[in-house]
Amino acid sequence: MDMTLIFTVATAATFIVVMLALIGIIIYQRWRIDDQNVFIERFIHQNEEQRKKMRKAGII
Structure with a gap:
């Protein structure tokens, strides 16, 4: 497979996981x-x- 495709998919997956974690924390x-x-x-x-x-x- 092309390395740029793997890097792009991994970066997108990481971004989605981080965003979901931030939304969960909020x-x-x-x-x-x-x-x-x-x-x-x-x-x-x-x-x-x-x-x-x-x-x-x-009293007051």
Whole structure:
């Protein structure tokens, strides 16, 4: 076989694998950030509820 064809196919395959890996990493990181945002949102909501209770009790 011609060496340029082999080199071209190998380079294309490597490029595709690298791109798929990068896309996978981006999707995974986005999933982790969204998961952390849920916990932060829950914490903020609980904090607001506690402040309301403290205001009603006259602590603040």
